[in-house]
Amino acid sequence: MSAxxxxxxxxxxxxxxxxxxxLGPSExxxxxxxxxxxxFAQIISDxxxxxxxxRSDGKDRTxxxxxxxxxxxxxxxxxxxxxxxxxxxxxxxxxxxxxxxIMTLALVPVAQACNAVPAAALQRERRFMxxxxxxxxxxxxxxxxxxxxxxHGFGAWALIGQQVTLWTGKLVLTFxxxxxxxAFIFIPARIKDHRSFSVNVTSFNVINFFARSLDPLVIGxxxxxxxxxxxxxxxxxxxxxxxxxxxxxxSVLYAQLALMKENKRALRETLLLATRLxxxxxxxxxxxxxxxxxxxxxxxxxxxxxxxxxxxxLFAPVGAMQAVTGLNGCVLMATGRTExxxxxxxxxxxxxxxxxxxxxWFGVGWVAALYNISWFLYFPRFSKKFLDTVxxxxxxxxxxxxxxxxxxxxxxxxxxxxxRSMALPxxxxxxxxxxxxxxxxxxxLLWQKRTLTTEAAALKLWTQPAVPVTPKxxxxxxxxxxxxxxxxx
Numbered sequence: 001m002s003a004x005x006x007x008x009x010x011x012x013x014x015x016x017x018x019x020x021x022x023l024g025p026s027e028x029x030x031x032x033x034x035x036x037x038x039x040f041a042q043i044i045s046d047x048x049x050x051x052x053x054x055r056s057d058g059k060d061r062t063x064x065x066x067x068x069x070x071x072x073x074x075x076x077x078x079x080x081x082x083x084x085x086x087x088x089x090x091x092x093x094x095x096x097x098x099x100x101x102i103m104t105l106a107l108v109p110v111a112q113a114c115n116a117v118p119a120a121a122l123q124r125e126r127r128f129m130x131x132x133x134x135x136x137x138x139x140x141x142x143x144x145x146x147x148x149x150x151x152h153g154f155g156a157w158a159l160i161g162q163q164v165t166l167w168t169g170k171l172v173l174t175f176x177x178x179x180x181x182x183a184f185i186f187i188p189a190r191i192k193d194h195r196s197f198s199v200n201v202t203s204f205n206v207i208n209f210f211a212r213s214l215d216p217l218v219i220g221x222x223x224x225x226x227x228x229x230x231x232x233x234x235x236x237x238x239x240x241x242x243x244x245x246x247x248x249x250x251s252v253l254y255a256q257l258a259l260m261k262e263n264k265r266a267l268r269e270t271l272l273l274a275t276r277l278x279x280x281x282x283x284x285x286x287x288x289x290x291x292x293x294x295x296x297x298x299x300x301x302x303x304x305x306x307x308x309x310x311x312x313x314l315f316a317p318v319g320a321m322q323a324v325t326g327l328n329g330c331v332l333m334a335t336g337r338t339e340x341x342x343x344x345x346x347x348x349x350x351x352x353x354x355x356x357x358x359x360x361w362f363g364v365g366w367v368a369a370l371y372n373i374s375w376f377l378y379f380p381r382f383s384k385k386f387l388d389t390v391x392x393x394x395x396x397x398x399x400x401x402x403x404x405x406x407x408x409x410x411x412x413x414x415x416x417x418x419x420r421s422m423a424l425p426x427x428x429x430x431x432x433x434x435x436x437x438x439x440x441x442x443x444x445l446l447w448q449k450r451t452l453t454t455e456a457a458a459l460k461l462w463t464q465p466a467v468p469v470t471p472k473x474x475x476x477x478x479x480x481x482x483x484x485x486x487x488x489x
Contacts, residue, residue, distance in 0.1 A: 015143040019158065020301040022150040025229030031159045032232040033093055033220045034101050036213035037085065038163075041078035041109040043205045045071065046116050068117040068182040075113025082106035093220060097156065104160055111167035114175075121180040130177045138169030207345040215356055215367060222360050231364045233301070234311035237289075238319035241282040246326040249274060253327070257334035267331060268390040272400050273455040274327050276448060279404040282323045284440035287408035290316035291415045292433035295426035314368035318375045324401060325379075328386040337389050344385055348378050404444040411440040 086102035122131050142162040149158035215235075220228040253274065260266045289296055290313045297309030332341050355374045359366040383394050415436050419429060445452070 015147055017300055017302070018147050019150050020233075020305060022153075023155065023158065024304075025226040025233075027156040027159070028229035028232055029220060029225030029227070030095065030097060030156045031101070032216045032228050033089070033095070033225070034098055034105060036209075036217055037082060037089065037102060038105045038108055039213060040206070040209055041082055041106075042112050043209055045075035045078045045109040045113040046205075064117060064121070064180060065182045065184075068114075071113040071116050072110075075110040078109040078113075079106040082109070095225075101156065101160055105163060107164055108167050111164075111171045115167070115171045117182070118174045118178040118180050121178050122174065131174075134170050134173035134177070137173055138166045141169045142166035207342060207349055210349055210353075214353060215360075215371075218356055218360050219364060219367065223364065227364050230305070230308045231311060231367070233305060233308040234315055234368070237308070237312045238315035241286060241319060241323035242326055245278055245281050246323045249278065250327065250330040253330050257330055264389075264391050267335070268392045269455060271327060271331055271390060271392065272396070273452070275324060275397065276400040276452060276455070278324050278327070279401045280441055280444045280448075282320050283401070283404040283408040284411060284437050284444065286316045286320040286323075287412050288415060288433045288437040288440070291412045292419075292429055295429040296433065299426055299430060311364060311368050314365065314372065318372045321375070321379070325383070331390060332386055335389055340385050340389070344382055348375070348382070351378060403447050404440075407440045407444045407447070411436040 083103050083106050086099045086106075089102060090096055090099040119131060122128075142165040145165045146158045146162035149161050154161070216228055216232060219231055253270070257267060257270065260270075293309035293313045294306060297312070298306050301308070329341065351374050352371070355370045356367060359370045380394070383397065387394060387397055415433055418424075418432060424432070
């Protein structure tokens with residue numbers, strides 16, 4: 001899943017420099033205003049039902065078909081709602097172009113609603129390669145459409161075509177390769193089995209949506225589409241580790257963690273191993289790219305996007321920590337503690353809204369800087385709440401990040417020393433940052449090799465399927481002892 005996501009995002013990276021040369025910050029800012037409304041519609045049209053179905057019996061055709069029709073109705077309802085609000089949004093932002101853009105994007109929640117149940121069936125069957133293939137194919141098709149449209153002067157519509165093509169491609173391929181076929185069955189009584197989980201997940205997603213999507217709406221209204229476009233690109237780069245590493249890992253881990261949800265020791269060891277590995281991948285990448293932000297963004301996107309590199313440097317610390325700590329979500333869902341997710345998200349959303357409204361008047365740099373400060377001030381409470389569910393101390397948890405963090409600081413120091421002492425061209429600075437990035441990752445991995453090997457061996461033992469053991473009559477005591485040494489699920 002991670003490999004396919006890297007390939008998918010690599011395809012997007014090949015496209016982004018092309019699009020950035022045909023589209024300016026204003027076009028990106030225009031789409032950034034429209035997307036929060038579409039994302040909200042997607043949250044409602046999904047309703048957490050797909051995740052709930054992964055926990056249920058895959059052979060119960062009645063439940064799965066009923067949920068498919070429920071989601072289809074939600075998706076169509078959200079599509080109609082987007083069409084209805086499009087003129088209002090266009091009037092609020094004084095942008096007539098927003099009206100047809102939002103109306104066209106109304107197709108996205110409908111496609112997602114149709115895709116949710118077949119995708120859940122593939123996830124429950126652990127056919128992650130199929131899911132990854134559908135995701136990557138849809139992304140590539142969307143990228144091709146975006147490039148062709150941008151080159152032919154379609155402006156912001158290139159980005160709209162990319163979204164519609166992506167979701168249409170995912171839907172077609174998911175339905176093509178899944179064994180699920182909806183039957184004409186709808187039994188309302190079967191909805192209640194998933195209602196509680198769905199309400200909690202949807203509530204969390206809605207609150208999290210406001211925490212993540214309020215800033216483009218406020219920035220677009222106060223500062224305009226051009227500063228918003230710069231902010232959006234920097235924020236997307238900040239979110240890359242979560243999309244490349246944490247997101248796919250959550251998808252794979254969730255199904256496994258749900259099986260050992262009663263075993264806190266197994267959950268804790270799995271969380272620590274995953275945290276250690278994600279830290280090795282994320283901290284060096286974010287740190288070295290932040291240090292070399294000016295040459296990286298100038299070469300990758302063109303010099304007019306240099307301001308986005310500066311914003312990314314401000315975002316990098318919180319982006320790295322969010323990617324590493326993002327695994328708490330699947331732990332809380334696997335243990336049924338979704339109410340903790342909701343509570344923590346509400347608290348931080350309130351803090352973030354106050355911070356955003358107080359700083360947006362001073363520019364996007366202040367917004368990025370204060371986002372960092374507010375997140376790290378809230379981190380002690382956030383970490384304690386989800387670590388308590390697996391009986392893990394904050395010191396142990398943070399200890400899993402220390403080696404990659406120290407190596408990253410060393411790598412940044414070496415980069416700064418060389419960059420300041422030698423007048424290197426931009427491309428050589430990028431090469432230097434990349435070499436130091438790989439060296440930092442390798443050093444972090446080698447330093448913790450023994451610890452990683454031990455934790456991986458323990459994880460393999462915890463995740464072994466339980467096999468009934470029938471002891472031989474002449475060796476009953478030894479067989480009983482062997483069974484006792486196996487972890488109990």
